[in-house]
Amino acid sequence: MKSIEPNQAIEQALRDAPQVDLSWIEPPPTADGWTLAPDALRFVTKIVEVLRPRHVLELGSGLSTRLLSRAAGALSPKCVISSVDHDPQFNWGSGGATEENGGAKVKFHLAPLVVREFGGKLLGAYLIQPEKLATKQPADLVVIDGPPVNLGGREGTLYQVMDFARPGTIVLLDDSKRPEERAAIKAWEENLGDAVTIRQLPGFAKGMASIVINRPVATKDFWRQRFELSKAEIERIVPEGQSVLIAGDNWWGDELDLARPVLPFTEKDRKYWGEPADDAAAIAELDRLIAGGARFIAFGWPTFWWLAHYKGLTAELSRRGRRVLDNDRLVLFDLRKHE
C-alpha cells in the first residue's frame, strides 16, 4: 500500500477523528486530567489508522499507550510502539499502562529525566537508551505528552526525538495551548528553521500541534544548525562591507564565521578585552567603536545575560539604533539610525 503524505494524513485524521469510539475506556476520559483529552485520543487513534506507521514513539505513557496499542494492533505490516516514561508508576511493570488484548507490541522504556545540553541550551530530557526502544527503525509517528512542566517541560524532547526521526516523521505535541508549550514551539521554530513545519491544529480542548520533520537535525549537529541560522540571518540584514560588533568572547563570533568585517565588543588591538566594568564603560566603548566604523552589534545566546545586566547599554542601543532581530539564538541591533 502506498504511504500517505504527512500533511494529508493530518488533514484526514482531523476530518475523521470525531467518529472514533472511545466508549470502551473505563472510566471515561476527561479533558481536565493527566491523560490525553477525548478529542486528542480520537485524533491519535485516527492518525494511526490513516498513516499506518511501523514504529510509534511515545514520550509520556498512560492511557494513550493503551489507545496506541489498540489502534496499531490492527495494522499490517505490523507496527511496534516504544513508550518512554520517567515514572515507574506510569511505565513498565507498574500497572500504569498495560498492553491491550490484540494490540500492537509495546516496549516500555523507563528513562530517568536528566538535564542535557542541546546546542548550548540546558534542557530537561529523557535519558533514552536506543537499544531499549521497540526497534532500531526511525519512528514514523511521535507523541510528545511529557515530561511534566515542573520536571523540565518539553522543549528538549523534540531535539532528542530528532535522533529517532526520518524526513516525513509526524510529531504530535499535546497541551500545545499552554504558555510553556507555546514557548517550546517558538524555540523550535527559531532553532530548527525549515527543518520542521509546525502547526497548531484546530479544535482541541488542550491544544494539539503537529510538527512534520522535513529534515532531521541530529542532536550532534544541533549546535552547528544554530550557528548556520544565525550566520544566515546576520548576512541577510547586514550589507556587505558593513562591520558588526560581536559582544563577548571571540569564540562565538569565530564559530559564526561571518562574511562581514567583525570586531569583538569590548575590543583592544582587534582582540576581546573582557566584560565592561559597568554601563558607562560599555557605552564609552560603543561610542569609540561606532566612531571607528561599526554599524551593527550582535549578542549571541552566551551573552544574552549582558542585555539584562547592562541595562544602561541596552537602553542606549535601543535609543540610538533598532533591535532588528530578537530570537532564541541572536539579538541584533542596527546602529545606523544615528548617521
Ligand SMILES: C[S@@+](CC[C@H](N)C(=O)[O-])C[C@H]1O[C@@H](n2cnc3c(N)ncnc32)[C@H](O)[C@@H]1O
Ligand atoms: C501528561 S502525562 C502523560 C499522559 C499519557 N500520555 C496519557 O494519555 O495517559 C505526563 C507524565 O506525567 C506523569 N503523570 C501522569 N499522571 C500523573 C499523576 N496523576 N500524578 C503525577 N504524575 C503523573 C507520568 O509520568 C506521565 O508520563
